[in-house]
Amino acid sequence: MRALTDFQLTPGSGDEGAVLAFSGPMTVSSLGVTDRELRGLDDSLSKIDVSAVTVMDTVGAWTVWRLSRDSGAEIIGCKPEPQKLIDAISKADSNAHSIRAARLPLFQRVPEHVGDVMIGMAKGFLQVIGFLGQIILSVGTLARHPARFRMKALVHQMELVGVNSLAIIGLMSFLVGIVIAQQGAVQLRQFGAEIYTVNLVGRLTLRELGVLMTAIMVAGRSGSAFAAQIGTMKLTEEVDAMRTIGVSPMEALVVPRILATMIMMPLLGFFSAFLGIIGGAFLSSLTLGIPFFTFLTRIQEVVPLHDVWVGLTKAPVFGLIVALAGCYQGMQVKNNAEEVGARTTAAVVMAIFTVIVLDAFFAIFFTEIGWG
Amino acid sequence: MGEAETFAPVTTDLPEMHGAFDGEFPIRVRGIRNVFGDHVIHEGLDLDVRRGEIIGVVGGSGTGKSVLMRTIIGLQTPQAGDVEVLGQSITDARDDADIDIRSRWGVLFQGGALFSTLTVAENVEVPLREFYPEIGDELRHEIARYKVLLSGLPAEATSKYPSELSGGMRKRAGLARALSLDPELLFLDEPTAGLDPIGAAAFDQLILQLQQTLGLTVFLITHDLDTLYEICDRVAVIADRTVIAVGTIPELLALDHPWIQEYFNGPRGRAAQDSQARQQVVRASVVTDAATKQISPIMGED
Numbered sequence: 217m218r219a220l221t222d223f224q225l226t227p228g229s230g231d232e233g234a235v236l237a238f239s240g241p242m243t244v245s246s247l248g249v250t251d252r253e254l255r256g257l258d259d260s261l262s263k264i265d266v267s268a269v270t271v272m273d274t275v276g277a278w279t280v281w282r283l284s285r286d287s288g289a290e291i292i293g294c295k296p297e298p299q300k301l302i303d304a305i306s307k308a309d310s311n312a313h314s315i316r317a318a319r320l321p322l323f324q325r326v327p328e329h330v331g332d333v334m335i336g337m338a339k340g341f342l343q344v345i346g347f348l349g350q351i352i353l354s355v356g357t358l359a360r361h362p363a364r365f366r367m368k369a370l371v372h373q374m375e376l377v378g379v380n381s382l383a384i385i386g387l388m389s390f391l392v393g394i395v396i397a398q399q400g401a402v403q404l405r406q407f408g409a410e411i412y413t414v415n416l417v418g419r420l421t422l423r424e425l426g427v428l429m430t431a432i433m434v435a436g437r438s439g440s441a442f443a444a445q446i447g448t449m450k451l452t453e454e455v456d457a458m459r460t461i462g463v464s465p466m467e468a469l470v471v472p473r474i475l476a477t478m479i480m481m482p483l484l485g486f487f488s489a490f491l492g493i494i495g496g497a498f499l500s501s502l503t504l505g506i507p508f509f510t511f512l513t514r515i516q517e518v519v520p521l522h523d524v525w526v527g528l529t530k531a532p533v534f535g536l537i538v539a540l541a542g543c544y545q546g547m548q549v550k551n552n553a554e555e556v557g558a559r560t561t562a563a564v565v566m567a568i569f570t571v572i573v574l575d576a577f578f579a580i581f582f583t584e585i586g587w588g
Numbered sequence: 589m590g591e592a593e594t595f596a597p598v599t600t601d602l603p604e605m606h607g608a609f610d611g612e613f614p615i616r617v618r619g620i621r622n623v624f625g626d627h628v629i630h631e632g633l634d635l636d637v638r639r640g641e642i643i644g645v646v647g648g649s650g651t652g653k654s655v656l657m658r659t660i661i662g663l664q665t666p667q668a669g670d671v672e673v674l675g676q677s678i679t680d681a682r683d684d685a686d687i688d689i690r691s692r693w694g695v696l697f698q699g700g701a702l703f704s705t706l707t708v709a710e711n712v713e714v715p716l717r718e719f720y721p722e723i724g725d726e727l728r729h730e731i732a733r734y735k736v737l738l739s740g741l742p743a744e745a746t747s748k749y750p751s752e753l754s755g756g757m758r759k760r761a762g763l764a765r766a767l768s769l770d771p772e773l774l775f776l777d778e779p780t781a782g783l784d785p786i787g788a789a790a791f792d793q794l795i796l797q798l799q800q801t802l803g804l805t806v807f808l809i810t811h812d813l814d815t816l817y818e819i820c821d822r823v824a825v826i827a828d829r830t831v832i833a834v835g836t837i838p839e840l841l842a843l844d845h846p847w848i849q850e851y852f853n854g855p856r857g858r859a860a861q862d863s864q865a866r867q868q869v870v871r872a873s874v875v876t877d878a879a880t881k882q883i884s885p886i887m888g889e890d
Contacts, residue, residue, distance in 0.1 A: 552704030
């Protein structure tokens with residue numbers, strides 16, 4: 217059992233107020249429960265007796281001081297050491313300011329928050345456009361001064377974004393290819409048109425899924441990494457340090473990442489489509505009786521060349537969006553570590569959402585120009 | 589009328605807490621060996637810290653001052669040796685066993701290490717919530733507020749986030765959090781580094797005042813010669829992978845070690861010595877005033 221602060225209240229008579237006598241230890245570990253009882257008392261005190269107190273720390277001193285301040289009671293029986301503490305505490309007393317961050321009542325807070333979010337979205341949209349403009353300007357500057365271009369950074373980012381994600385994108389595409397072929401065959405069998413599985417797999421992966429899935433994977437893998445890396449560099453003032461040395465963060469951090477992603481996306485997208493077709497061919501040879509190489513030959517015959525171009529046109533645009541979202545959100549980080557997490561999430565959500573919306577526009581556009 | 593009303597202490601299942609440490613050495617370090625890769629930082633390092641003293645730890649950059657502090661507070665497990673803090677072994681302790689010690693020390697890290705998503709007052713409340721959940725909200729807020737003021741911050745600072753504070757204010761807020769549980773032991777890692785001379789001197793005085801008022805034992809790592817002269821009772825010198833000497837500054841000056849001589853008798857050491865001598869003359873004249881007025885202005889001003 218931990219020793220607790222004990223107290224005894226002697227009610228006063230006539231004009232005299234009550235006397236409150238403490239005994240035992242008065243420390244942070246003993247006062248927690250006692251303090252709640254003390255706050256329940258409403259007697260007017262005239263004296264606070266601390267002569268029987270064994271140990272006192274600043275929490276004890278605070279309690280004694282607060283009681284004496286609120287009731288005007290006199291502190292008696294105080295030894296020199298605790299008196300020193302009470303004096304120190306009384307000078308550190310101030311009710312002038314709330315210790316919580318300022319907060320509005322709920323009915324004001326909710327509309328304000330909604331308003332903030334709406335304005336934030338509008339501002340964010342403008343800022344992203346502005347950020348894109350800055351990138352284009354930096355690219356323009358670099359085109360005029362090619363010596364300043366950071367080839368090493370670009371190649372390093374290409375490795376991180378492209379080469380290092382080959383395995384995961386390949387495996388994902390291979391499995392998705394199998395699923396499309398298998399599910400497609402089940403449906404097409406009802407019309408006796410199983411051979412059209414080849415068309416289904418070939419056109420779907422090259423035109424849509426290869427690039428779209430790659431963009432989502434790159435957003436999750438690299439877009440988030442961009443936001444977290446740049447965000448952490450912002451927090452540790454590395455970005456500011458770069459500026460003062462005369463290195464433009466746009467040129468050193470943003471442009472290599474954007475270019476690397478734009479270059480790697482078409483390659484990864486094509487790789488993904490290729491692996492998807494391999495997956496489809498693999499399943500067809502196993503369950504549909506279409507030999508593996510016959511499947512690949514059929515792909516050449518049934519997939520129009522413009523399907524490849526549709527995929528390859530979309531890929532760098534998606535790459536730009538993913539990298540832009542990552543770098544932009546990273547650059548917006550300020551204040552604290554929580555912000556890095558929030559901005560990283562925002563980067564991935566923004567990238568994937570924009571990519572899917574744009575993909576829908578592309579689908580209509582390419583059909584309209586006759587690449588249906 | 590006049591009948592005394594007694595409140596029996598409520599029986600609760602609060603965990604047992606040890607009383608104040610009454611041994612002679614709150615920190616005992618024996619034969620510490622710390623190795624990073626194949627780089628030996630400490631080899632057979634011994635150190636005793638006396639109760640109620642401010643011990644300053646000095647040494648060149650990279651001699652392992654911070655590593656020693658991390659070893660003592662259990663953040664770094666040494667390859668060999670024993671560390672005993674407040675009579676309990678740190679090196680043998682498991683996490684749940686040494687939790688009691690953690691409520692009896694306060695640590696100020698170099699950068700303040702405040703939790704960035706909490707306000708200053710909430711930072712101070714974290715240890716209180718953790719160790720004494722029975723303390724009511726009202727008392728906890730009051731404790732947080734007076735601790736912040738006691739560390740020399742203005743009342744407005746309580747509701748600010750660490751990112752809104754200057755470096756010096758962050759150190760003070762870190763000190764407020766370190767003092768949150770009224771610890772017996774205070775570990776300070778370069779408390780005055782990066783502060784302006786006025787701020788550093790005020791911080792020194794603050795530590796001294798708190799140490800005298802609260803009876804703390806302070807383990808202080810510093811490069812600041814003024815701090816050493818001003819507030820340290822003894823100084824431990826780390827060199828050649830171990831503590832080569834512990835003692836008061838005059839005792840150290842009597843030793844014939846080249847590093848110690850260069851450290852205290854270099855241009856900066858001389859300057860600190862001179863200013864110390866000057867201040868002692870001034871202090872002698874105001875000693876009566878200081879005796880009646882225990883608390884310095886930096887603690888009292890609102």
